[in-house]
Amino acid sequence: MLLEIRDLRVKYGNIEALHGISFHVEKGEIVTLIGANGAGKTTTLHSIMRLPPPEAPKVLSGDILFEGMSLLSTEPHDVVRKLHVALVPEGRHIFGNLTVMENLTLATYARKDGASAISADLDRVFDLFPRLAERRNQRSESLSGGEQQMLALGRALMSKCQTLLLDEPSMGLSPLLMYEMFRTLKRLNEQGLTILLIEQNARLALRFAHRGYVLDTGEIVASGSSAELAADPAVKKAYLGG
Amino acid sequence: MESLIQNILNALQWGSFYSLIALGYCLVYGVLSLINFAHGDIFMAGAYFAFFGATFLLGKTGVIPPGMPGWAVLALTIPISMILTSALGVTLERVAYRPLRRKGAHKLYVVITALMCGLVLENGNLALFGASRKNFPTLVPQIVYSLGGVSVTNLKVAVILVAVLSFLFLHYVVGKTKIGMAMQAISYDRFAVPLMGIPTDTVIVFTFVLGSSFAALAGVLFAMSYPVLDPFMGALIGWKAFIAAVVGGIGSIRGAFAGGFLLGFVEIMVVAFFPSTFRDLIAFSILLLILSLKPTGLFGVARRTKI
Known part of the structure; x- marks a missing residue:
């Protein structure tokens, strides 16, 4: 397993933003985390990147494993330069x-x-x-x-x-640019880039990703292949507009 | 005419001192948006480190035999002072500023911390070495060149030359090297810097090393020009250099130098025409006027809010 989040509980500011979530990303996959605003998606990515205080989410329990090794004591710049993980943050x-x-x-x-x-x-x-x-x-x-x-x-x-975390890449883009960018990302994935994508636009995310997880106020409430999630009535109702 | 040229040379010399100190304020502010009010005292520490280095090397402390030529003592004193002063600057950052940054403290607390650090340095010096002033030894004999009615010393030429070379060096480092770009990046968006694989703290330490070592350089040159040292020598000159940096446009290296030389000129020219007790009153009134006309300083740019 390339990236494994194991029962992660995280505090951001004074509130517990993640209540013990678990998910994983295999090498070469495109995985998406979908969910509403405030579900804890960005906090998840920031936790993986080990961003420094004061921005940092504080890990209360659980673990973040990269190729089986815990990242909890890794510096953020080492996540980038030693593990070759990059984040394209929300707001660029x-x-x-x-x-x-x-x-x-x-x-x-x-x-x-x-x-x-x-x-x-x-x-x-x-x-x-x-x-x-x-x-x-x-x-x-x-x-x-x-x-x-x-x-x-x-x-x-x-x-x-080699692993790319994307936080709301479609935000503020025209539909044309958005599709162009997702086509580019798909091509990069075919060349071997692993992608973990956060999107509010669930329809787009599920069309693009192989697998997905649904995050709802700090908990993972559904998971499966993109096709399964897109067909799930609850997901449809909450995130795909019926 | 001669007296005008004489005054210009004096103004350039004082401008050099102000500039060399101002750029330390400018670098730290540029990177951290922190006004490092201890910086004037870092300059003072630079002069003291130079004093201790020089007296040691001249054999006055009895540890090594006397007899080392003055130029060699000077050549060693400058790097010694720069290294020790950098270490002091970095210590302040590690002990005082970094913990606050980690906790996300409001800027006000960081600025107050900087003020207190300055007071600790001044009074620490007072407690350790007493109130008596120290006389900086003469390392290189003074040579006076006379051209027409204008006289200029080798030291004055050296001070001005050092300031100009320092400007060129820093302009290159900040504008053209990767670490300089990283400094600019931190000033714009600190959040994204570690995402580039850049260790933010290392870049911040480097910034303090640069600022402190140029303050030390100013300290050595100042001690050679005005060889009486006291623990509070950095306070007023530090304030003035800070004002010079703001008037020049804080955050810009060009601004720090322009502001430093502007202040040097204004002070010297005021004294040329008015009683010397008027110097600071008129000088700062002029700077006040400049700021009210151009609140971002001469070379400052108004920071547009990010969207």
Whole structure:
């Protein structure tokens, strides 16, 4: 198992946000966590990334295992550079005061595999997102929302990730851009990228993912293959609009 | 005419001191949005470390025999002071600022902590070494060059040169290197920095090392120019450098230098035309006017709120 969340209870601020959830992600899979606002989806991803205080969710009990090893005492930058897990956070969090190129360069900060591997990855990112290549010397806060999302994804790829956590990637994108991005993600998955996706747009998420879990106020209430979940009457009613 | 050039040289020298200190405020503020009010005292500590290093190397403490040439003592004193002062700056960050950051404390508490750190440094020095002033030894003989009616010392030239080179160095480090980009990234969005595989705390420590070592450089040069040290020497000059950094546009290296030199010029030019007791009154009135016209400082940009 690549990633296993085992009976995880987490406090975020003063409230218990996750009440003992368990799920797993196999290598090469696309897994989605669907659920309403405030269900604890983002908290789950932040817990996996081991984000530092004060943003960090505090693990009360349970464990997060990556290839069988507990992540609980791992530093967030080591999750990225040693385990090759990346998070594209909700709201993108690109560095607006830096250029597109500088944002992408920064993501290679901890890479030790040499300039030629890095420039090959840069070519790949520019190949996936030609718009970024056009705007490489532009300050990234001047990009459109869709372009910023591409940059956030490109940045994750530049960190040489093999496991990608995506937090609401469709937010603020036009339908056209959204489908384009999901097609790109599908292609990356076929090339071996493991994806854990959080989406409010459950319909879209279930069409894209192999398997899914439904998170409801800190508890997993349903799980199964995407087809099973999409056919489940309760899921249909609550998340797919009937 | 001669006196004007003379004044300009003096202004450049004072501007250099202010600039070198201002950039420490600027770097730490730029990265952490923290006004490190202990920074003036870091400068003082730099001068004291230089004093102890120089007297030790000159053989005055009796541990090593005297006889080392002055230039060699100076060449060793500068790195010694920079290293020890950096260690002090990093200690403050580890002991005082980082725990607050971890707990997500409000900025007000961090600023007050910085103020208290400054007071601890001043009074710690007072308690350890007493109130008597220390005379900084002469390391290199002063040479006065006269050109026309204008005289300039080798030291003054060195001070100005060091400030200019420091500016070029920092401009390069912050703008062009990966760690410099990481510093800028932290200032914009600290949340996303570890997601790039960057150890945030290491970058913050590096920022304190840069700021403190340039304060130490200013401390050494200041002690050589005005060789009387006391525990409170960093207080007023630190405040002034902070004001210079804000007027220049805090957070921008260009701003720190522009503000530092501007303050140097204003002070010296006021004294050239008015009684010297008017100096700070008029100088700060002018800076106040500049800020009211351009509240973000000369090179500052208003930070747009993120969406």
